[in-house]
Structures are given as structure tokens and as C-alpha cells.
Amino acid sequence: xxxxxxxxxxxxxxxxxxxxxxxxxxxxxxxxxxxxxxxxxxxxxxxxxxxxxxxxxxxxxxxxxxxxxxxxxxxxxxxxxxxxxxxxxxxxxxxxxxxxxxxxxxxxxxxxxxxxxxxxxxxxxxxxxxxxxxxxxxxxxxxxxxxxxxxxxxxxxxxxxxxxxxxxxxxxxxxxxxxxxxxxxxxxxxxxxxxxxxxxxxxxxxxxxxxxxxxxxxxxxxxxxxxxxxxxxxxxxxxxxxxxxxxxxxxxxxxxxxxxxxxxxxxxxxxxxxxxxxxxxxxxxxxxxxxxxxxxxxxxxxxxxxxxxxxxxxxxxxxxxxxxxxxxxxxxxxxxxxxxxxxxxxxxxxxxxxxxxxxxxxxxxxxxxxxxxxxxxxxxxxxxxxxxxxxxxxxxxxxxxxxxxxxxxxxx
Ligand SMILES: [Zn+2]
Ligand SMILES: [Zn+2]
Numbered sequence: 001x002x003x004x005x006x007x008x009x010x011x012x013x014x015x016x017x018x019x020x021x022x023x024x025x026x027x028x029x030x031x032x033x034x035x036x037x038x039x040x041x042x043x044x045x046x047x048x049x050x051x052x053x054x055x056x057x058x059x060x061x062x063x064x065x066x067x068x069x070x071x072x073x074x075x076x077x078x079x080x081x082x083x084x085x086x087x088x089x090x091x092x093x094x095x096x097x098x099x100x101x102x103x104x105x106x107x108x109x110x111x112x113x114x115x116x117x118x119x120x121x122x123x124x125x126x127x128x129x130x131x132x133x134x135x136x137x138x139x140x141x142x143x144x145x146x147x148x149x150x151x152x153x154x155x156x157x158x159x160x161x162x163x164x165x166x167x168x169x170x171x172x173x174x175x176x177x178x179x180x181x182x183x184x185x186x187x188x189x190x191x192x193x194x195x196x197x198x199x200x201x202x203x204x205x206x207x208x209x210x211x212x213x214x215x216x217x218x219x220x221x222x223x224x225x226x227x228x229x230x231x232x233x234x235x236x237x238x239x240x241x242x243x244x245x246x247x248x249x250x251x252x253x254x255x256x257x258x259x260x261x262x263x264x265x266x267x268x269x270x271x272x273x274x275x276x277x278x279x280x281x282x283x284x285x286x287x288x289x290x291x292x293x294x295x296x297x298x299x300x301x302x303x304x305x306x307x308x309x310x311x312x313x314x315x316x317x318x319x320x321x322x323x324x325x326x327x328x329x330x331x332x333x334x335x336x337x338x339x340x341x342x343x344x345x346x347x348x349x350x351x352x353x354x355x356x357x358x359x360x361x362x363x364x365x366x367x368x369x370x371x372x373x374x375x376x377x378x379x380x381x382x383x384x385x386x387x388x389x390x391x392x393x394x395x396x397x398x399x400x401x402x403x404x405x406x407x408x409x410x411x412x
Pocket of ligand 1 (some may be wrong): 023127
């Protein structure tokens with residue numbers, strides 16, 4: 001049993017904490033994990049086999065089959081490895097049942113639901129100036145959205161200036177120096193663009209007025225970091241240019257931040273272009289065209305960002321405002337009222353599920369634009385409901401305190 005343990009540092013990762021614990025006793029991380037296995041063997045041999053032998057697979061969310069067993073291993077170690085309880089469960093990242101948008105998985109770290117896609121794999125960049133002040137790794141460097149250090153105003157460094165190797169302190173088992181021996185603290189840094197610094201700050205829960213003058217960018221005004229995750233994930237899945245090399249690069253993040261400038265101008269430009277294209281391609285007005293052939297999966301990816309209520313989902317709120325404006329426009333945009341939603345899209349607009357949509361339709365509250373064959377089962381994938389009729393059902397029956405027309409109309 002170990003007598004002493006380090007205290008975790010602010011937002012420290014489990015891996016960083018274990019590296020410091022190993023250092024305290026002159027072990028490598030691998031040797032520390034061997035000690036873990038000895039403790040587990042004593043307590044429960046079945047569990048010992050469930051703990052991997054290397055640091056990069058140790059965290060709970062890496063467990064392939066049962067993260068409950070991994071959790072149990074870490075609980076046992078937390079209690080018995082050290083004289084004082086080790087805070088390893090508190091630092092671990094586990095799986096979350098929450099899904100963003102159309103079904104993006106998420107991970108849970110210290111009460112935050114983080115889209116799994118945002119977790120870096122392999123390369124974990126560092127801020128040499130932070131390492132100079134305190135040698136450890138904060139969790140935020142694992143997030144792809146964090147490209148800069150807002151405290152030092154510099155870009156995170158991904159690659160060694162001496163040997164060009166990409167950093168991965170977890171597989172290296174070391175956050176003080178690169179495998180070539182060059183210390184992180186001695187590495188030069190580049191100034192980061194202000195937008196990257198702001199983004200890094202808000203991801204870490206800082207309010208923009210604490211750090212910078214006002215900005216009209218939606219991303220920097222959100223009250224909750226989950227809304228920020230939701231909005232960026234939405235941009236990436238819906239609005240970002242497609243292509244074989246689509247990834248969250250510096251360029252994509254720059255483009256994403258500028259998309260949310262003067263919100264919702266760029267969104268409305270994008271949606272108006274889609275309407276114009278649909279009108280150009282159709283030989284008759286939008287009548288009987290599936291809504292998703294005009295707008296793609298707009299409604300489905302705009303759910304759960306992280307909520308469905310308009311008051312807490314600024315992206316969906318702007319989309320409702322846009323559709324409402326189109327439906328009541330004096331020009332050809334009002335044609336989209338005749339486009340057809342499928343059951344899942346109706347469920348998004350009404351904030352319900354597809355069974356409820358079937359029931360609303362059965363009871364005659366929600367008219368179908370096409371008659372089903374006698375005895376045909378309701379298929380939520382089929383576009384059957386006019387946008388305008390569905391919108392009217394929402395206005396008449398499905399508004400609530402946290403999701404109503406006033407929430408977006410009051411802006412005008
Ligand atoms: Zn720093
Ligand atoms: Zn190197």
C-alpha cells in the first residue's frame with residue numbers, strides 16, 4: 001500500500017494524475033499498473049484480468065464490453081491502493097447515455113456531457129508555458145475544440161520542434177519531455193488568433209465578458225457549455241462543407257466560428273440558398289417534395305443540442321423563426337409550406353416521438369397529405385405531412401412555456 005498520494009490539480013486528467021503518482025514512487029506508469037494488478041489479485045482475481053496493462057487503455061470509457069467492471073476495478077484501487085482514498089473515479093471519463101443531435105454519442109467527465117467526436121485520439125497537444133508553471137495535463141487539451149491556451153494567448157503545440165514527432169503524453173507516460181529528450185517547457189509557441197483563445201476559454205466555462213469585449217458571435221454568448229458543444233457539432237454535421245478530408249482542423253474551426261458571427265445571418269443565407277435550389281430544380285412548386293430533399297436532415301440534427309426546448313436550443317430556435325417567416329412570406333419562399341415532413345421530422349417540430357405522431361394523425365389532429373392504403377401501417381420514414389399543417393398543429397396544441405412562438409418572435 002502506498003502511503004502518500006499527490007492531490008489532483010485543476011481539471012487534471014486521470015492519466016496525468018497516475019503519471020504523477022508513479023513519479024512520486026520512482027515507477028514508470030507501466031510499473032504502477034503492475035502494482036494495481038497485484039492489489040486487484042489480492043482482492044478479487046476476476047477483476048485483475050479486466051484491467052488493461054497500459055495507461056492509454058485504462059480510462060473507463062475505453063472499456064470495450066463492460067465499463068461497469070472497469071469502474072469496479074478503479075473503485076477497489078481507489079480504496080486499497082493508497083492509505084488515503086485515490087481520486088481516480090472522480091478524474092475518470094465514462095460513457096454517457098446522452099446523445100446529441102441525430103444520435104452522436106457522448107462521454108461524461110465531471111458532470112459534462114462531451115460529444116465523443118470531440119475527444120482527440122493519439123495526438124494530445126500541450127501548452128509549453130502551462131507545463132513550465134505546473135507539470136501536468138488538464139483535461140481540456142484532450143478536446144479537439146481547444147486549439148489554444150487562453151491563459152497564455154498561444155496555440156497549443158502538437159509537434160516536437162526538434163524531432164517532429166506528434167505528442168501523446170499518455171502513450172509516452174510523460175508530460176515533461178518529448179521522446180527525443182526535448183523538454184516541453186523549452187518549446188517556443190505561436191500567438192493564437194483571438195477567436196481560438198475565446199473558444200478555448202468558453203469551453204472551459206469562462207464567461208466572455210470576463211475575458212474580452214462583447215462579441216455578436218452566438219458561440220461566445222451561450223449560457224451553457226453543452227449548448228456550445230451542440231452548436232459546433234450541429235455546424236460540423238449540417239453546415240460544414242463536405243469532402244473526403246472533412247475533419248475538425250484549424251481551418252474548419254475558424255470557418256465554424258465565423259458561421260456563428262452576426263447569428264443567424266449565415267444560417268438564413270444557407271437555408272435561403274437551399275430553397276432557391278429546390279425551386280429551380282422543381283418543375284412545379286414545392287408541393288409534395290419531401291422537406292428533407294430541400295433542407296437535408298436539418299430538423300433531425302437540430303434536436304438535443306442539448307435540449308429540444310426552443311429556450312435552451314438557439315439553433316432550433318433560429319430554424320423555427322426561419323420556417324415561420326417563410327410560411328408567412330409574400331413571396332415564393334412560402335411554397336415550402338407544401339413540402340412534406342416524415343414522422344421523425346414532425347416529432348422534432350412537435351417535440352414528441354413518432355408513436356405520438358401516428359396517434360395525432362389517427363385522431364385527426366394532424367392531417368396527412370397522402371392517403372394510406374387501407375390497413376397500411378404508419379411508417380415514420382415516409383414524408384406524409386405538410387410543413388404548414390404541422391406548424392399549425394404546433395402553434396395550436398404543442399407550445400409550452402419553454403418552447404413557444406413568443407421566444408423567437410419577441411426578437412423582431
Ligand atoms: Zn498555457
Ligand atoms: Zn522530440
